[in-house]
Every structure is written in structure tokens, then in C-alpha cells.
Amino acid sequence: MRQGAYKFAIVVGASSGIGAELVRQLAESGCRVAAVARRGDRLQVLAKEYPNRVIPIVADVLKFDDTAEVFLRCTDALGGLDLVIYNSGIMPDVAPTEFNFSKDHAMIETNLSGAIAWLNVTAERFLSSRRGTIVVIGSVAGDRGRRGQPVYNASKAGLHAYAEALRNRLSRSGVRVTTIKPGPVATDLVAHLGFRGAMPARQAAEIILAKSGRGSEQYLKISHRVIFATIRLIPSWIFRWIPI
Amino acid sequence: MDISLDTDLSKAEIPDPASVQTDWGFGYSCVAESYHRSVTSVDDVLRAFADAKASGRPIVLRGNGRSYGDVSLQPEAISLDLTRWNAVESLDPETGVLVARSGARLEDIWRFALPDGWWLPVVSGTMLTTLAGALSANIHGKNNVQSGTFGEHIDWLEIASPGRGLERITPDHPDFWTIVGGWGQLGFILRAAIRMKKLTSGSVLVTDYPTETWDQLFALFENDHDSDYQVAWMDGFRSGKGIYTNAKTISADEPASLRTSYQVPSDRMALRIRKDQAHKFLRWFTNRPGMKFLSGLKWLAAVKRPGDGGRMLPLVAYHFPLDFVPEWQRAYRPGALVQFQVGIPREAAPAAFPAFLRAAQRAKLEPYLVVVKVHRPDPSLLSYLCDGYSIALDFHQTRRNQPRLRELLRELTDLSHAHGAKFYMAKDSFLLPEDARKSFGSEAINQFRWAKSRFDPDNLITSSLFRRLEIADNP
Numbered sequence: 001m002r003q004g005a006y007k008f009a010i011v012v013g014a015s016s017g018i019g020a021e022l023v024r025q026l027a028e029s030g031c032r033v034a035a036v037a038r039r040g041d042r043l044q045v046l047a048k049e050y051p052n053r054v055i056p057i058v059a060d061v062l063k064f065d066d067t068a069e070v071f072l073r074c075t076d077a078l079g080g081l082d083l084v085i086y087n088s089g090i091m092p093d094v095a096p097t098e099f100n101f102s103k104d105h106a107m108i109e110t111n112l113s114g115a116i117a118w119l120n121v122t123a124e125r126f127l128s129s130r131r132g133t134i135v136v137i138g139s140v141a142g143d144r145g146r147r148g149q150p151v152y153n154a155s156k157a158g159l160h161a162y163a164e165a166l167r168n169r170l171s172r173s174g175v176r177v178t179t180i181k182p183g184p185v186a187t188d189l190v191a192h193l194g195f196r197g198a199m200p201a202r203q204a205a206e207i208i209l210a211k212s213g214r215g216s217e218q219y220l221k222i223s224h225r226v227i228f229a230t231i232r233l234i235p236s237w238i239f240r241w242i243p244i
Numbered sequence: 245m246d247i248s249l250d251t252d253l254s255k256a257e258i259p260d261p262a263s264v265q266t267d268w269g270f271g272y273s274c275v276a277e278s279y280h281r282s283v284t285s286v287d288d289v290l291r292a293f294a295d296a297k298a299s300g301r302p303i304v305l306r307g308n309g310r311s312y313g314d315v316s317l318q319p320e321a322i323s324l325d326l327t328r329w330n331a332v333e334s335l336d337p338e339t340g341v342l343v344a345r346s347g348a349r350l351e352d353i354w355r356f357a358l359p360d361g362w363w364l365p366v367v368s369g370t371m372l373t374t375l376a377g378a379l380s381a382n383i384h385g386k387n388n389v390q391s392g393t394f395g396e397h398i399d400w401l402e403i404a405s406p407g408r409g410l411e412r413i414t415p416d417h418p419d420f421w422t423i424v425g426g427w428g429q430l431g432f433i434l435r436a437a438i439r440m441k442k443l444t445s446g447s448v449l450v451t452d453y454p455t456e457t458w459d460q461l462f463a464l465f466e467n468d469h470d471s472d473y474q475v476a477w478m479d480g481f482r483s484g485k486g487i488y489t490n491a492k493t494i495s496a497d498e499p500a501s502l503r504t505s506y507q508v509p510s511d512r513m514a515l516r517i518r519k520d521q522a523h524k525f526l527r528w529f530t531n532r533p534g535m536k537f538l539s540g541l542k543w544l545a546a547v548k549r550p551g552d553g554g555r556m557l558p559l560v561a562y563h564f565p566l567d568f569v570p571e572w573q574r575a576y577r578p579g580a581l582v583q584f585q586v587g588i589p590r591e592a593a594p595a596a597f598p599a600f601l602r603a604a605q606r607a608k609l610e611p612y613l614v615v616v617k618v619h620r621p622d623p624s625l626l627s628y629l630c631d632g633y634s635i636a637l638d639f640h641q642t643r644r645n646q647p648r649l650r651e652l653l654r655e656l657t658d659l660s661h662a663h664g665a666k667f668y669m670a671k672d673s674f675l676l677p678e679d680a681r682k683s684f685g686s687e688a689i690n691q692f693r694w695a696k697s698r699f700d701p702d703n704l705i706t707s708s709l710f711r712r713l714e715i716a717d718n719p
Binding site for chain 1: 301
């Protein structure tokens, strides 16, 4: 990302992991960032690290009725808006034989419904101002229906489809919508899965910001693009035997 | 006043993200996004005041966006867009008093009045300025010495302000010259009555005089006592070389020349290129070598026809040539056009103007366009003209030269202060509070704040420029 490429940004899901790193790097580039999350104590740490650059906004993405008001609070505090990154996401531990609706519902609400609530209001503004960048943090997990995390996969696949539709709707208005599909990144989200070789969050955030203006689907590594293009081609009757 | 108030002020409206629009300063050096509201009635204005008060969201008044900098911008504010409040309401054929709503552009006004032989007494270099913009900036023209500023030709104006409601203000009112030249900070001007100028011909006789030195230029300005309009274009790359141009209105009876069809030039230029596409062609020349070449060519062309008895031009083509090259400022994209305009007292200008160009040439940031005009002081409280001259320098700001350009503008500003300068806010995007204090004087600023505290006690109306310069803050 070029220094000063963005002046005003909102990062939703900013308290830890990739979100917190995105906030740090945007602030370092001179951008004013509204960092939105539930955990105010963590946001305060970020705000102290970058006084006058990071504005902590404590909000719950599941309170859909409040989204428009929180969004207004963010834009008022920032004084403008160039970039919105939706990074909120949860992935609770799900056992291979577990079918727990409350866990599943929470994933759909946070990963997909929250994104729709935030990005609809963002899209409305950007469509009118005819500029802006939306970045949706998806996942490689949304590329196929894996047996380990059915609803997480579904929520991310839904998110990718929503982001693509948004991209197609807004492309003629000068608004860019970029879907990032990270693979394993060393964050709280996947800590319980014990991934080896997970990408550090700082590196992931750097790549996300570098690719933020592309207006297409992006993986963090070229190797991911190749691997997941291949995985998508595997017939379902073979894929079900692959232990991933 | 025939204004009805039919507004329930108790219910404030939440701004709609779908009303957010991106507004630029004319030169593309400033940008802001704000919640646009189109004004089509007085109730719309009062409703906006009520909403601003209820929500704490400020209001910025936005006309046709012809100011170069951030005077009509304020991020995340309610932007009251007055371009649809634009009717020309009446013209008295006996007295020539024209009444128009504040969103009417100078173009709307001359198109309405010129066929009957009435012309605006003062016009800016663009006819796309709104009446509200003309009053708020108290604009001047090439006839400033002869006719003063726009506000000096107003019989009355009507204003809606948060603190005082609706009222009609005449020039003998103690706040008239605070509102006129007040940059829209005291309230929303609704309509005004302009004393138009009677003409029998729609043409002017225009004569060019090339100059080689600044002394020649100032001598031409000082010794020209019978022209109606005076202006000079100077070569930003060759100090002193320029073209002094004067123009005289024609007293002959030429009704055909008053027609709109005679006034508006062709929409094509040389090689049948459409003028609205010219900025794409101009972009090739919007660089130092290109502009140096074009400036040299312009001067040489004038040398070939020195004081040759002049040429007849339609008034509109003479006053607003750039308006017929739509979006010409886009030639400066992807960078921006930054204009530095300053008024310098008569005795100081011969030293100051060459010094400005020397500084620009040292920095290798020569202005692509330099315009010099002669002035008399203006009566606004926040006065920007003095008995002397003004110079406007057009700079090309790019991502690369931006820090150097800022340094140069600071150097020019400090040089200007040393010569007792006054700055024109319609062009500004970089001055600091201390510059404003030096330019307007602390007493004028305090008086302005006092007026602000009466007209807008809650500081509902603002702009990026006024926040930056800390002028309008209530004591």
C-alpha cells in the first residue's frame, strides 16, 4: 500500500489478529482509522499506540439495528471515508459429529449477516459519493464445503458471493470491492486448531492492504491461488475422502 | 417578505448515507464528502438549521463549486446545495433592478437580462458563480477600479439565519458588509436585488498591449483612464513579459449584439475539436516545457498585433472565455490547480510581483497562468482588496511537487505579508490563522465573530476554510 493511499478507514473486527494489525498499519501510513469491535479494552490499547489516528468505537456487529448509527459515528469521528474493511468473524470449535444450531447461527450472524449490515450501509454511501474501497475478509475455507466446519465454510462462501455481487453492483460507480481469502493466519481465531506454518498476522495485514484496491478475489499467496484453484476442481465424490 | 414558515422544527432528520456526495474545490486540491440537501424552498433551509441544531452536525453552504479551495467544503456536514434555488424572478425595465434567488448563476442572470439591454455591473472570470457565491465572496471583475465590487450594486438581500430568522438587509444596515463578503458564514442568502447596468451594445472593444517589463505594465495600468475593463496576463516563465488588455463598452445602438446567439461562441475550436474535449488536449501541455512554449506563443501572437485599434468581442466571450472550454481545470489532473491570489498596495506591487516570480522560478515551480488586475479597496468587513493591484498565480500541484509547492506558497505568503497584502479566500486552501489575522486585522475578525454570535449563535454554519483559519469561532 502506498503511503497515504487511504485517509479515512473503518476496520470492523479490529480488536485482535488481522484486524488489529490492519488498524496499526493503516495508522502508520497516516490514515485515520475507526477501530470497531466489542472489546473496548483492546481498542484502547490500539488508540494509545496511535493517538489521534485510531478512534476506538465499541460496538457489536450483531446489533443490526444499531449499525447505521455506529457507521455515522465512525464517519463523523473520521471526517470522511475511503476504506471499509469487514474483518469480524468467529470459528468456534466444532466436533466432527456436532450439529449445534446456536454455534452455527452465531457464525452466520457474525461472519455473514454482520457483514451485510455493515457493507450495505457502506455501499449506499459509496454509491452516492462514487468512490471508496470495500475489503471483505473471507477465507479459503469458503471455497469448498469441508466436513470439519460446515457452517463456517457456508458463512464464508455466502460472504464471497455477497462480496462478488456487491462488486458487480458498484463497479460502474468507481467503488472497488475486494475479497481477500486468507489461508491459515496466526490469530486467536485458529489458535485452537494448532496450524503449523500459519502466516503471521502482521504479514497477512500487509498483503491485504497491498491488494485492497484490486477489486477482485485475492489470496494471500500465489501458491494458495494455485492450490485452491485445484481443490475447487476436485469432484465432490473424491473431495469427501480428503481429510481436510 | 412573502415567505411562509411551514416547518415543524421539533423533528430532526437523521442524515441518509445515500445522500453523501463528494465535492471538490474547483482546482481539485480539496475534497470533502458531505450529506447533500437540495434547497427548493425556504422551509428546506429552516429545516436544515433545525436538524443541524438537533444533531450537532454542522451545515456548509454550497453553490456551484467555483471556489478553488475549501470555502464551500466541510466533511460530514449537511451540505445545503442551492443550485436548484435559482429562479430569476423579475427585472424592472425602468430602473434595471433585477431580483433573483441566490442559486441563480451569473449566466442565468445575463441570459435573462441582456436581450433587454441590461448587463451585470460586476462579473467574475466565470459566469458559473451563483448569486450567493458572488455576494458571499463579494466578487470583483476587471472593472474593479471603475465599478467596485459586486456588493456595491445591491439594493437589498434577504437572508435566513439560525439566530435571527428571515430578514431583509439593505446597504445601510450595519451588518450588510459583514454578510456581503462574509463567505456564507452568517446565514443562507435567499434572494437579492441587483442594480443592472444599461447597455445599447453587447460588444466590447478589446485592445492588447504587449509588455517587456513590469514597469511598462504598471505604466499602462496607471495611465489608462478611459477604459471600462483592465487586466493583464503575464508570462510566468519570463518575468515582465505579458499582455495588458483593456476593453471599452460600445455606445452605438446595436440591438442584434444583445442576442444570446451572438454572445455565445462556437463549441468548436481549431481543427473542429469540441471545446469540452479540449482539456484532454491541454493535458499534453500541462507541464513546464509545454506551458513555457504556449506562454511564449501567446506573447508572440500579441506582439504581431500591438495596439492595432482593437477587436470587437461579445461581452460574454470577453468576460468568460474559459467557461466555453468546459472542465478546462481537468487539464491539471491527476494533480490539482492551486491558485495563489493576493492584493498588494499600489506602491509595493512593482517590487512584490517580480519577487513572486523570482521565487517561483528559483523553485522551478513557475505559475502556468499569471493575471494582474488593478483595484480599489472593497467595503466588506473581511476586506480582501486594497488600493493597488492583485496578482493571481496558477500552480500545477502534483503528488511529487506537493511539499515543494507548499514551501513556495509559504514563501510567497510571507513575502506578501511583508508588503501589506490581503488574501482572497475564494482561492485559498493553505493559509494559517495568523495569515488571516494579518490579512483582515484582529479587529475585523473580532467584529465578524460578534456578528456570527448574533446570526449563528450555535455555530451551525461552518466550512473547512473557516475552521482552518479560526475566523468564525464565537468568542
